Amino acid sequence: IDLAKLVLASTKDFTHRIYLNKGIYAEITLFYxxxxxxxxxxxYPDYRTDKYIEIFNHLRQIYAQQIK
Known part of the structure; x- marks a missing residue:
């Protein structure tokens, strides 16, 4: 997570994922x-839920304070 996005690591390849290394792919799952x-x-549907969005917004606030 950073101020602009949440990146998910996956072992599943797909057109929108970028290969990192050793069978791991990255995808920008959420954007701010x-x-x-x-x-x-x-x-993924679970990452779209209001509850998940609320959690990630909260974690983003914590991160923003830490990098000041």
Missing amino acids: QGNSFKSWDLT
Whole structure:
């Protein structure tokens, strides 16, 4: 997680994922816009829920304070 995005690591390849190393792929799962994280069409359904978005917004706030 950073201020602009949440990156998910996966062992599953797909067109929107970038190969990192040793069978691990990265995908930007959520992006931050306005005042909240938003999902893409290909974002896993559980990461789209209000509860998950609330958690990641909270973690982003903590991270923002830590990097000041």
